[in-house]
Amino acid sequence: MVSLWSLWSFLLSFSFVFLSQFSTFIIDAQAQYDNYAPLSSSWYNGEETFGEPSIRDPQITAVRPILLRNTGVDYDGPAYACGFYCNVVCNNYLFAVFIVILNGGVFENINDGFPQVVWSANRNNPVKNGATVQLTSEGDLVLKDADQTVAWSTNTSGKSVIGLNLTDSGNLVLLGANNAPVWQSFDHPMDSLVLGQKLSIGQKLVPSVSETNWTAQGLLSLSMTRTGLFAQMDTDPPQVYFVVPANLPYTSDDSNYIKFVNGTLALFTNSTLNGSIFINIPPASLFMRLEYDGHLRAYEFDGHQRQWIVADDLLQKHGDCGYPTVCGQYGICSSNGQCTCPDSDGDTNYFKQINNRHRNLWCYREVPLCCDNSQFQSFLELGDLSYVTYSADPESTPDLANVNMVYCKEACAKNCSCKAAFFLKDRDSPTDSGSCYLLTEVFSLMNLKLPVKSIFYLKVQNISNVVPKSPGSSRTPSFNNRGRTNRLASILGSSLGSVVALIIVIGVIKVLCRKREAVDEAEENHLDRIPGVPMKFTYDSLKVITKDFSKKLGEGGFGSVFEGTLQDGSKVAVKPLDGLGHIKKSFSAEVETIGSIHHVNLVMLVGFCTENSRRLLVYEYMPNGSLDKWIFCRSSEYVLNWQQRRKIVYDVAKGLNYLHEGCRRKILHLDIKPQNILLDTNFDAKVADFGLSKLIDRDKSQVVTTMRGTPGYLAPEWLSAAITEKVDVYSFGVVVLEIVSARKVFDNSQDSESMYLVGAFRRKVEEGRLSDMVDIHSEDMRVNEVEAVNMLRIAGWCLQGDYRKRPSMSVVMKVLDGLMDVPDDLEYDFSFPPLLKSRAKVLQEEAHFAPSTLLMPSVLSGPR
Known part of the structure; x- marks a missing residue:
């Protein structure tokens, strides 16, 4: 059994x-x-x-x-x-x-x-x-x-x-x-609501960034809040172009929402239809979608014609001109549907037309705005215009109320983030006072005469060549031989002066030695006061978490990097800075730069150690290490597909854009290269190593500094000593070339014409064979060759010899998002940089660094 x-x-x-x-x-x-x-x-x-x-x-x-x-x-x-x-x-x-x-x-x-x-x-x-x-x-x-x-x-x-x-x-x-x-x-929800679907408080419809790029999100959104339904551009602050006010009671659940029911987008409170109709929709519609152009369209199927019937203009009272992207940024929309750029000021053209076949890409700034002295900026005054925020809600709260137009313009001039001021005279005011809106981003304007006086002040950057003043030459006095007495007096005077100078130098050295400890203590106290740095470690505690610095992750410019584990189990990368002299300066630059800022595409500084002469930095742990390991190593273990490479480029662009435009002080990284781009578990890229960074006040457009960075990635203007954030843009362009081609910036295994990557890039452009630059070892890259070649054109824009012709990182992001095109008039006459010629040996050693050493996670290289 x-x-x-x-x-x-x-x-x-x-x-x-x-x-x-x-x-x-x-x-x-x-x-x-x-x-x-x-x-x-x-x-x-x-x-x-x-x-x-x-x-x-x-x-x-x-x-x-x-x-x-x-x-x-x-x-x-x-x-x-x-x-x-x-x-x-x-x-x-x-x-x-x-x-x-x-x-x-x-x-x-x-x-x-x-x-x-x-x-x-x-x-x-x-x-x-x-x-x-x-x-x-x-x-x-x-x-x-x-x-x-x-x-x-x-x-x-x-x-x-x-x-x-x-x-x-x-x-x-x-x-x-x-x-x-x-x-x-x-x-x-994504960008659509189907019949019977609701949109609760806190949810959004977000369309794709363009008609063809459906894998990326734009700035537009349609959202429900307790105060109403809002269609807006998600800038900071948001710019609303359509609103239906509501005053909903607070609930801890989703019992307040709008719902797509037959023929309406209706309001429900406490899960019950309250009779409020937000938007009327054709009754036979199956779904509605917030499109890339800001239109909310309803779709009904015609069974006889076998096609969709589309209902438009569900959000607007002013037709096409009521949408913020109809004419792109800075474009002016007329009642006849035409788009124009703002008028020139005399002989100066501040804006140019990009492409008249795409209205949403109409105007482009010839000279990007930068926070410079007021003498380098001015305003274009445009009358009889309206703006989407005011047109959507005439009762909207202005940034400044009861001010005159002069004060409104001056307020924008003093605000670095302000790109334009929109002034509306109060209807009933006996004076010239009115409402002032300060705009951080400028979208399409409406050529619409309002019942009250309106002036649009558009901030523009004047083209100016600021050349650093050369130090004046000093004259060297000559001796006039007037006899032995004068010569003897001169000799005695010089000898006595030398003795006195020697005594003073010895005294200064003694004073400096005595004050050295006091200076170190002052540095520690200064770093303790930097906001955003959560931890100050002792040297002994770092020895414990790294197990006496036993697990080496890789080599950096100032020494080795070690893995550590904090008490909560999270991993960190510990970087001791070895050496003297410029170590303190680099250490302070790194802590001050990233200790007070946080961004998803910047490596986070967990803490630091300043104990006696020791200087150590503690970073978040990046499991996939540095980018150079993944683009230069010919191993099946380290392979990046096209989507990963594209995302890395986009992540680096976001990080640099934050440094250049998103911080209280402009930050120049000055050492962008693959070794300083780290990858986390999901291959999200983060910019690292700020030891060479330079902080610039917002009212400065240029800075004079000593040459710093890595040969091959240095922009040509380093030779003039006056630099801007465009040196980072140039280095970014070189890195993009390396990512797409999987080639190092300098490769002595190539022939003399192709040894320098930028030179090879120029030659391929001249021959009309740009596709030859795409990584030949990756089948996936060849499949996506069209997109990869366009990425190379973005790199070419970033590598322009004249830094004023390079795009800002914010513009680069718009191109990556499909909102702008790369200009057709690029110059590809890249010269062989003198910086490379004079330091070829150093560069060759740099080129061998990545592939010759197995780069483990969190390789943080320092300045060479």
Whole structure:
């Protein structure tokens, strides 16, 4: 009996396992015809599973559904599906919910506007062919890229999930006990609301940055707050272009919200319709979307014409001109729909037209604004204009009330962040007083005559050549031979002077020696007062957390870097500074620079140690080390795909933009190179090593300083000693070349013409073979060659010999976001830098540093 029972148990167990696996196989093969999936289901994004993409239009948009509603053979019309979606060139896929059209239960290829994506999980992190989606046995829905890195997850493991469901209303739901939602896509809106979906307080609709770049977010948003519904540009402070006021009671839950119901976007309080209609919408609309241009459009399907009927102008009273990006930054929108740039002031053109085919990219500053002395700035005065913030809400609170226009303009002139002042005269004021709006960002203006006097003061930067004053030459007195007496007196006088000078020098040395300890103590007290530095370590405590400096992470410019573990278990990188002389200056520069600032793309300084003559810095731990390891090493272990490289470029640009424009004092890094760019677990890039940094007051545009940095990355203007933040832009351009080409700035294994990377770049441009610069060892880079070449053009803009022609880092970010184009009139006559010729040997040693040494995490190199 025991034997028979054991056999029966084995057969039952085998049958259960077999059926489970068979069920999973059925889900894999047939999921596109169902709307529900149990645990342990998985789907593969590839032709091996689905064959040719289920839907494809002439623009090469393709979808691969895995869940589908309304699968009846008689169904005809729109249906919700969930699966993989790609657009234009199908290299990047979203895991998304989208609307398809069925004809008798079969997918129908429609040329105009199908499919329509209404939600996506990984908009900012697209995946490739070969990606997978899995509903794990623990109840977590996980999207993994082809290389098995996690691109997105619901993080619902252990929350009693029983299955995945796509509802009739297009809501992707992880179901729990009693079919209650554990997680649902409706709680995480992107840029769209479908019929029946709500927008709660604190939630936003955020569109893509442009019509073609659907994997990045823009500044626009539509959000619900206790005070109303707001469409705005998320600047600092926000600029509202549409508002519906409300005065909602405070609740700790989401019982106050707006909801897309038939024909309206209606307000619900305490989960009950209160009768307030925020926006009227065509009653047959299936969904609404906040578009990249700021328009909120509603979409209705016409079954006869087999196309979408689109309702526009749901947010505006002034037509197209009421949208902040209609004419781009600084563009003026006229009632006839034309865009113009602000008028010139005399013979000076402060703005130029970028591209008349794209209205939202209309105007561009010839000379970027910088915080300089007032004599280098002026204002263009533009009358009979309105601005989106005032037009959206004439009762909006101004920055300054009851002031005259002169005071308004002066307030902007004194404010470094102010780019324009908008003055409105009070209607009932007997004087010239009125309201003043100070704008930190300037978007489209409206050529609209207001019932009251209005003046728009647009701050502009005058073109000026500021040349540092050369020190005056001194005359050397000559002796006039008047006889032996005079010569003897001169000799005695000189000897006596030398003796006195020697005594003074000896005395000064003694005084300095006696005061050395006092100076060290003063430095310690000064560093203690720097805000933002959370810890001051003793040397003994650092010996403990590093286990007597036993685990070496790598070599830096001033010595080795060691791994440490704090009491809470978090890891840090400890960097002792070895040497004398300039060590203290570099140490103080590093602590003062990053001790008081915090940004996601800057390495965080955890603390420091100043004890006797010891100087140590403690940083956050960066597991993936420095960038040079990942772009120069020819090893399968260290490979970056195109999306990772692009994101690293973007992260570095954000970090530098913060240093240049986001801090109270402008910070010049002065040593941007791959060794000073560190990568965390997710390959997010952070700028490190501020030992050479220079802090500049906001009212200064240039600084005179000694040459510093690394050969090969130094801008040409270092030879003139007067530098700006554009030296960082130049170094950034070199780093971009290295990232895209996977070549070092100096490589003596190449021929003489290609040894210097910038020189090779210039030659390829002249030959019209820029694609040759793309990393030839990476198949993924070749697949994305078009985008990579455009990135090289951005690098070329940053490498312009005249620093005034280089873009600011904020402009670089706009180009990366697809909001601007690289100018066509770039100069590629990069000269071979004298700095490189004179220090070729040093540079060659620098070039060997990265590949010859296995760079472990958190390699923080210092100045050479």
